[in-house]
Amino acid sequence: MAFFSMTTFNSTSDRINDRIAKGYQVRSSLYLKMAMDLVKQNLGMYVTFTLIYIAFMVLVWRLGETGSFLNIIFSGPISAGYYSVIHRTVSGRSLTFENFFDGFKIFLPVMTISMTSGLLTSLGALLYIVPGLVIAIFLIFTMPLTIYTKADVFSAIKISQKIVAKQFWEISKLALYIALINIAAIFTFGIGLLFTLPMSFAVIYFAYDDIIGINDDVEEKPNFSHFR
Secondary structure, eight states: OOSOOOOOHHHHHHHHHHHHHHOOOOOHHHHHHHHHHHHHHTHHHHHHHHHHHHHHHHHHHHTTHHHHHHHHHHHHHHHHHHHHHHHHHHHTOOOOGGGGGGGGGGHHHHHHHHHHHHHHHHHHHHTOHHHHHHHHHHTTTHHHHHHHHOOOHHHHHHHHHHHHHHTHHHHHHHHHHHHHHHHHHHTTTTTTHHHHHHHHHHHHHHHHHHHTOOOOSSSOOOOOGGGO
């Protein structure tokens, strides 16, 4: 089965425009609960892959400029791999550990959006920390938009910014919750990150699907009722 049964950007544009025009509700506590329950379902797989991810980040840090280049190239596909496994779990599809590497099947678009988002956030951070954080919040949905709608980099950035602008403070709270659970995990000698990192991707997934929606050309829209 191909990595995500993806729709085109045009097929979801009406729904996106409706969210931009009318606004939406952010249900942070629900997303957090669903994300926690989801990660528990395949905890062993998530822990193993996150160990690989953390080992990669340590390597990046030790290699200096070369590591920074590797991070730019591979962070997008790694992030997309989390989304692949999360989507398969929610959709009730078969799942193997190899699905964590599905992001490499759409390497160029996810690498490009990750690189662009990282660059914009870094430029914002150079203007002091707050602008960088604000930019990161506005770009929170760029990766899901790239994956699920095939939006090009400029469209993904534009749409994410417009969606977030409708509920900036609520999305900011959601981003703060994600940051806090990962900061708390660091104080467990980093062990908690093995759970909170995949949970963070799941929170964004559920928020994206609730706010924008994920259409699947082959299967019905995932049912989240068993997570509540």
